[in-house]
Amino acid sequence: MIYLDNAATEGAKPASVQSAVLAAMRVCANPGRSGHRLSIAQSTQVLACRNLLSELFDGYGYERVVFTRSCTEALNLAILGTLKEGDHAVCTALEHNSVLRPLEHLRRTRGVTYDVVPLENGHVNADMVASFVLPNTKLAAVTTASNVTGEVVDLAAVRKALPDRVLLLADGAQGAGHVPISMREAGVDALAVAGHKGMHAMQGAAALLFSERMEIEPVLFGGTGSESFNLGMPAFYPDRLEAGTLSYPAICSLFEGALIVKARMREGAENLLRLTAALSEGIRSIPAVVPYFSPNPCGIAAFRHEKYSSEEVAGMLSDRFDIAVRGGLHCAPLAHRALGTFPDGLVRASFSSSQTLREVNALLAALRRL
Amino acid sequence: MIYLDNAATEGAKPASVQSAVLAAMRVCANPGRSGHRLSIAQSTQVLACRNLLSELFDGYGYERVVFTRSCTEALNLAILGTLKEGDHAVCTALEHNSVLRPLEHLRRTRGVTYDVVPLENGHVNADMVASFVLPNTKLAAVTTASNVTGEVVDLAAVRKALPDRVLLLADGAQGAGHVPISMREAGVDALAVAGHKGMHAMQGAAALLFSERMEIEPVLFGGTGSESFNLGMPAFYPDRLEAGTLSYPAICSLFEGALIVKARMREGAENLLRLTAALSEGIRSIPAVVPYFSPNPCGIAAFRHEKYSSEEVAGMLSDRFDIAVRGGLHCAPLAHRALGTFPDGLVRASFSSSQTLREVNALLAALRRL
Numbered sequence: 147m148i149y150l151d152n153a154a155t156e157g158a159k160p161a162s163v164q165s166a167v168l169a170a171m172r173v174c175a176n177p178g179r180s181g182h183r184l185s186i187a188q189s190t191q192v193l194a195c196r197n198l199l200s201e202l203f204d205g206y207g208y209e210r211v212v213f214t215r216s217c218t219e220a221l222n223l224a225i226l227g228t229l230k231e232g233d234h235a236v237c238t239a240l241e242h243n244s245v246l247r248p249l250e251h252l253r254r255t256r257g258v259t260y261d262v263v264p265l266e267n268g269h270v271n272a273d274m275v276a277s278f279v280l281p282n283t284k285l286a287a288v289t290t291a292s293n294v295t296g297e298v299v300d301l302a303a304v305r306k307a308l309p310d311r312v313l314l315l316a317d318g319a320q321g322a323g324h325v326p327i328s329m330r331e332a333g334v335d336a337l338a339v340a341g342h343k344g345m346h347a348m349q350g351a352a353a354l355l356f357s358e359r360m361e362i363e364p365v366l367f368g369g370t371g372s373e374s375f376n377l378g379m380p381a382f383y384p385d386r387l388e389a390g391t392l393s394y395p396a397i398c399s400l401f402e403g404a405l406i407v408k409a410r411m412r413e414g415a416e417n418l419l420r421l422t423a424a425l426s427e428g429i430r431s432i433p434a435v436v437p438y439f440s441p442n443p444c445g446i447a448a449f450r451h452e453k454y455s456s457e458e459v460a461g462m463l464s465d466r467f468d469i470a471v472r473g474g475l476h477c478a479p480l481a482h483r484a485l486g487t488f489p490d491g492l493v494r495a496s497f498s499s500s501q502t503l504r505e506v507n508a509l510l511a512a513l514r515r516l
Numbered sequence: 517m518i519y520l521d522n523a524a525t526e527g528a529k530p531a532s533v534q535s536a537v538l539a540a541m542r543v544c545a546n547p548g549r550s551g552h553r554l555s556i557a558q559s560t561q562v563l564a565c566r567n568l569l570s571e572l573f574d575g576y577g578y579e580r581v582v583f584t585r586s587c588t589e590a591l592n593l594a595i596l597g598t599l600k601e602g603d604h605a606v607c608t609a610l611e612h613n614s615v616l617r618p619l620e621h622l623r624r625t626r627g628v629t630y631d632v633v634p635l636e637n638g639h640v641n642a643d644m645v646a647s648f649v650l651p652n653t654k655l656a657a658v659t660t661a662s663n664v665t666g667e668v669v670d671l672a673a674v675r676k677a678l679p680d681r682v683l684l685l686a687d688g689a690q691g692a693g694h695v696p697i698s699m700r701e702a703g704v705d706a707l708a709v710a711g712h713k714g715m716h717a718m719q720g721a722a723a724l725l726f727s728e729r730m731e732i733e734p735v736l737f738g739g740t741g742s743e744s745f746n747l748g749m750p751a752f753y754p755d756r757l758e759a760g761t762l763s764y765p766a767i768c769s770l771f772e773g774a775l776i777v778k779a780r781m782r783e784g785a786e787n788l789l790r791l792t793a794a795l796s797e798g799i800r801s802i803p804a805v806v807p808y809f810s811p812n813p814c815g816i817a818a819f820r821h822e823k824y825s826s827e828e829v830a831g832m833l834s835d836r837f838d839i840a841v842r843g844g845l846h847c848a849p850l851a852h853r854a855l856g857t858f859p860d861g862l863v864r865a866s867f868s869s870s871q872t873l874r875e876v877n878a879l880l881a882a883l884r885r886l
Binding site (some may be wrong): 147149151154155156157158159163164167168170171172173174175176179180181182183184185214215216217218219221222226242243244245246247248250251254340342348349350364365366367368369370371374375376377378379389390391392393394395396399457460461463464465468469470471472473474475476477478479488489 | 517519521524525526527528529533534537538540541542543544545546549550551552553554555584585586587588589591592596612613614615616617618620621624710712718719720734735736737738739740741744745746747748749759760761762763764765766769827830831833834835838839840841842843844845846847848849858859
């Protein structure tokens with residue numbers, strides 16, 4: 147199958163990632179839970195992964211790197227753990243349900259209010275984001291890149307437009323591993339990272355990085371291997387936010403993936419820019435296909451077909467041409483409303499950094515024959 | 517290293533588990549997120565795992581099997597998602613911090629009260645559990661087996677003693693994979709399963725199974741690949757409780773582990789009973805070592821040394837004899853208070869079902885030489 151659904155999850159993990167996971171299943175121990183040699187060795191590796199992520203995203207040190215199962219969990223932690231009754235938040239229309247649904251939950255149950263900032267000609271405008279800030283606005287949630295259009299958001303510009311007191315949460319689901327993200331330079335207070343997309347790790351690997359301005363309350367409660375006598379969660383990070391056994395294999399996969407990103411992100415992004423540019427160029431000659439993307443380093447290309455629904459196109463590409471893409475709303479309903487593609491959605495083809503023009507051409511050939 | 521810390525995590529995963537995880541990293545897709553052939557194939561495998569777990573634990577069908585990162589997360593879901601202001605809960609002194617800390621959180625923040633039922637001569641007494649039930653008691657949380665002593669709790673007796681209206685939540689962290697658990701026969705309303713201990717799966721694999729009497733509110737919010745237009749979580753299970761990308765490799769590992777449990781749990785449990793019996797017998801001839809366990813099918817054996825603290829013994833066993841055990845409180849502070857071993861804790865040796873008398877004898881030899 148020609149797999150063009152890498153924005154849902156990268157289609158195949160690199161060899162070093164596979165090997166690290168395998169090694170972690172052959173000799174297991176529970177990091178941070180015992181004092182014997184193996185447990186300590188694995189704790190050291192977990193710490194190395196925290197340090198590597200903090201370095202890669204110019205974060206705030208290993209204590210402020212919390213491992214989660216998914217980018218969704220990381221976003222929940224940042225949103226549910228920060229906003230209290232009476233607080234206000236802003237987010238953009240590009241945000242995923244992993245931001246919208248926690249905010250909506252807080253609105254319904256905890257007396258938190260929020261505004262969704264509309265797009266300007268399909269783009270996030272920093273000044274418009276700032277214009278929605280109220281005296282009680284505590285948090286602005288802005289994606290690093292749209293999972294529908296691949297558009298990369300200028301976080302530094304958003305930060306500059308926002309009052310200093312407003313915390314900036316960045317959803318790195320699509321941006322991390324594809325575009326450089328410097329938390330300190332861009333003034334990002336919290337960054338949610340998905341492991342299994344641009345970061346090359348397995349599903350189940352993700353992290354939240356956060357600044358010294360963030361104080362996050364736990365969302366999950368349980369054993370941390372520290373202060374076992376304490377019926378409350380420990381007061382210190384990362385333990386405060388990491389109840390329960392960590393997925394050590396997932397963390398090992400994230401470490402290896404992050405090493406690859408550190409070494410090769412630039413080439414990968416250039417390749418994805420080239421592939422999406424070639425697709426954009428090729429689509430121009432297919433009158434029935436309407437593109438909703440510009441060339442981008444996240445490798446995302448959404449389009450619609452004038453004759454068929456997005457799910458029909460995705461189904462035909464899978465059944466007749468053995469090509470995997472994703473139709474529908476991509477868990478980003480407000481982005482589709484803003485683009486005028488609600489409720490049918492779009493067809494999204496998404497490339498991995500190791501794919502080539504061969505995959506682009508196969509998709510174009512199939513689209514021509516629909 | 518002689519690894520006797522299997523109650524923290526099983527020391528090495530079976531070959532079939534390793535292979536399944538590897539396969540899931542070689543050809544990836546996101547189950548439930550797209551309509552193409554690969555995604556559907558993986559959704560089918562996820563469904564097969566739900567069905568297998570429901571069958572293994574005599575549960576309530578695939579819709580009521582929710583995948584989580586850890587048993588801790590599963591317990592949180594059952595506790596935080598069920599108890600509301602004014603509710604009361606009971607738990608036993610054997611419970612882990614993964615039960616105690618969520619209850620304590622609810623007490624501090626949500627007006628929930630709870631009582632910890634003391635042990636009777638170190639054991640859970642069903643009638644004593646029932647004696648703590650109040651008119652507003654909604655939930656009783658009882659472990660399937662103690663992570664300190666290995667004691668297996670008679671859940672059916674607890675259920676029988678409890679009023680029908682009280683929901684019974686069983687912590688399967690140590691029991692699942694070692695002892696038969698039939699949710700319907702024992703009247704268990706919710707069972708939290710750790711994948712990476714007796715179930716042979718990787719860390720990051722876990723599940724919550726629950727009955728038709730349980731209505732659980734979500735704790736995490738985000739994309740489910742369903743009802744993307746809805747800013748609330750879908751109303752139907754399992755989607756309602758599964759925000760964010762699932763760890764497909766972890767689920768594949770749990771499927772393979774569950775197959776092994778289905779085929780070989782009885783032999784494994786008999787072996788663990790034999791190993792803990794041999795250790796118990798051997799310890800009798802070492803005057804300085806005081807056992808706190810009976811032979812049990814969970815493979816858990818806790819003891820203390822009259823001359824050294826539990827952490828000192830664990831350290832010496834690791835450094836001088838290359839044996840991995842766990843000292844301290846094992847995230848079960850109230851169990852140690854009940855046993856009179858707080859705050860020093862105990863040394864816990866825990867076996868896997870594939871270990872042999874060789875490991876028992878190595879531990880005994882080391883203990884004799886301390």
